[in-house]
Amino acid sequence: MSFAQSWDFTPGARVVVDDLRKCSREYEWLEEPYVSPDGETVAMVAALPDAEFSLAVNGEVWEETFDKIWYPRFSPDGRLTALVQSAGEWTMAVDGAAWEEQYGYIWNTLFSEAGDVIAAPVQIDGRYGMVANGTVWETLFENANMVALSRDGSASAAVVQVKSLAQADIETFQNGIFSVAVNGVAWDSIFVNCWNPAFDAAGKRVAATVRRTLYDYTIAVDGKAWEGAYACAWGPVFNPATGQVAAPVRKAGAWGMAIDDKMVWEPRFAQVWHPAFSADGSKLAAIVAPSFGVFTVAVDGTPWDATFPVVTDLAISPAGGRVAAIGNDQNTNFTVICDGKVWSGQYDMAWPLVWSADGAHLAVAVERAGRFTVVCDGKAYPQSFDKCFDPAFSPDGTKVLIRAIADGKLHRIVAPLTAFTG
Template sequence: MQAASTWDWTPGKKTILEDATACSSEYEWMQESVASPDGESLAAIVKLGDEEFTMCVNGEPWENVFEKAWNPKYSPDGRLTAIVMTDMAWTVAIEAEAWEETYDFVWNTSFSENGEIVAASIQSEGRYGWNVDGTPWDELFENANNFVLSKDGSATAAAVQVKSLAQADIAGFQSGIFSVAVGGVAWDSIFMNCWTPAFDATASKVATAIRTSLYDYSVAVDGKAWPASFACVWEPAFNPATGEVVAPVRHQGAWGMAQDGKILWKPAFFQCWRPAFSDDGKILAAIVAPEYGKFTVAVNGRPWEAMFPVVTDLVMSPDGATIAAQSSEDNVNFRIMVNGKVWNGTYDMAFGPVVGPGGNVACRVEKAGKQAILLNGKAYPESFDQAFDPIFSPDGGKVLIRGVAGGKYQRIVAEAGAFKG
């Protein structure tokens, strides 16, 4: 989430809504609420009547009403979107304005990092593709999934089915029917499977995990497969500095990391996935399991000492100096790990650490049904029935806390010193 300096960063608490469930129109029900990035608004889908759905923002419903609405999301620049249906046709509504183009189905609303570009997956007459800011791909496909939007929003890609397949035609499938389409144009090369395409830093190249036969896995970059194949691969990632591509690979029963088809981290792990780079490409981290049932984070191939049954939500600061993740045991006893050190508290749930400028780490956690915000291991004294993920101020010195407590929706700007718990 990109915080803007224009937001109100005056430390202190502001009650935005005395009643978070209030709406000036009478409604049958209100659904789960979403908070705007700047914390000034709280929105939720409300059902006003038969086939009458809309968004209610800070107690005021949109003027437009739709037959259906779902997937409310704020863009990073604070625009409220929802996927809506009118006359059986679907589209995306942004701040109450629906795109003119409608489709047989729309889902997967996505945003560029700065929020300026809004894109969504569409299906029109059984053909699939991306729609960016209301404009669909020129060519749609028989099927498309694994949709991905570049960080800057300038490019879209998806795994697409480029050949038709008769029912139960296993030979046809094995000869390859999938490819990757970038901006609606499919690669010439066809594979059995394409998964998890990813853009490079300049949004000009795409790498994807592929399966070329029932047992041969590899990575294709701009349609060209690595010469080497592996027993299995997971999601590839581009080195933002050099453009090299890495992907976790399985070789002789163990997982390691390959770069451009050659082994980078010796396959010695029970698991290795979610590779992440620092901006300078010098630090590569991934979630790994050095032993069976014991997970941690490996940085440039070296695992942290602290190991837990489950590790998820790996995040890294752009400079690579701060790497955080969360761990759990049987989906409880959640802990936050930062650079290999484990914070003291354990929680019933953690919602993924957030790394801020300057290497501070914040996280929303839940204990006994109450949610709280942690900064560098210490909790903000107030807890919420429902909170939203913390957002750092541009200088990293303050944390924006958003949450509903006692029915009130509050917006709190907290300085580091305020986290005492």
């Protein structure tokens, strides 16, 4: 049973914390709130006297204190993590207990899909790599960036620098100094640049965008580059059903889509990026620009009619292969496009889209005129709040969990679909 299936989805509203400023210890200030996925917990960094920091969780401060603390995040299984520093060294704290291992720096917390693996890039004595559940790569590198974690957390990857580079050493750079490391083992292949490593569904294979020369871009899979050369390429994705690799590529002055080095969308777009497959691998969608400065979504190479100056947050349903995204007019008038149709509401801001498990319903947290609420299938919840977090659907898709802050209180609302009337 997943963590979400154990949540309380009994319809109704209740106040989880009635005063967010209450704290079990004297404090100088509290930072912004982070609410757990199930809406039962709110965490805030608490600045304590004597320049100490900790986390206040539903008002109760962790016993352990630190010199610095930042990036609090809840794992998919509900644990609370934060990056903490003591005596000049950094580590990960989980539910108030810091890992024994310490690092020169740690950042960008990652989680496995189930939440049982917590990972992050680290720096130790000027060398870089990854740590997962407290275990660091055996081999560290001069540089490691663009990190990725497999769905099950069994493997981590990063773009790594495998050759040293002196100042102004252009020749060495152009001969290649970067590769991709998986669990600390770098590919034998070396490239001028590498970007966006991505795992397949099983966490066994890795693909990345690479540059073989200053003008030759392609995709490498498990270290082997495609033979095709392209003027540019964006991050690849694996088909979860077939294991094939798709990537947007630029050829003959326009963008298209290649799968396993064969063009499947003819290069006719001004831009193609953020590709995503449906769960069964039968559909491939991406954000595209049919012409310069005009964006929409294309599904299997066919663009939608609705266009916007900006399109972001492409989301494919877990079942059914439905596709949605957010369009806006250069950071104003945000709206949702679902299966090519535009919702009627416009907002000052909209956050990432959330599908129900069966793909029948779509929800999003939005802001309008400084107030926040949740919109489901184009209809807004009638109550607005001071702050709203990403919604969540019940496993059967009939109810929506709303996590919100209003009047200094944390509210937890389970609303049936019929409650959305706006």
